[in-house]
Amino acid sequence: MAKTVKKINNENISINANVKTDRKNVFFVKHAAITEKSSFLTHQNKYVFIVDPKANKSEVAKSIKAIYKVEPVSVNMVNIKGKAKRFGTKTGRLPGIKKAIVTLKAGQKIEIMPV
Numbered sequence: 001m002a003k004t005v006k007k008i009n010n011e012n013i014s015i016n017a018n019v020k021t022d023r024k025n026v027f028f029v030k031h032a033a034i035t036e037k038s039s040f041l042t043h044q045n046k047y048v049f050i051v052d053p054k055a056n057k058s059e060v061a062k063s064i065k066a067i068y069k070v071e072p073v074s075v076n077m078v079n080i081k082g083k084a085k086r087f088g089t090k091t092g093r094l095p096g097i098k099k100a101i102v103t104l105k106a107g108q109k110i111e112i113m114p115v
Helices: 036-044 057-068
Strands: 003-008 011-016 029-032 046-051 072-080 084-087 090-093 097-104
Touching (some): 029 057, 057 097
Antiparallel strands (some): 029 046, 046 097, 072 097, 084 090
């Protein structure tokens, strides 16, 4: 059985490469969003992650469960459009991001904040 390994948070996570899906669940979560607002949400047992723009709620929930070994209760998604910027005489647009706000079961927590 072929397996691929991805290193996340200094842990090696093995993924079954023979799964008949075109996308792997672990690769949807890019990184945790560590901001002042997201640190206040951790008191409500909610964590904010930057995710792949094509990811949906169920895929994010599966990847959080696989990476952090916790049980998500709900996942809320937020699409943030890129800002319009001027570069001299030319106008352009910065890329947008997609955020996932994951609520965990009571008593569970994720250690993502740097010490």
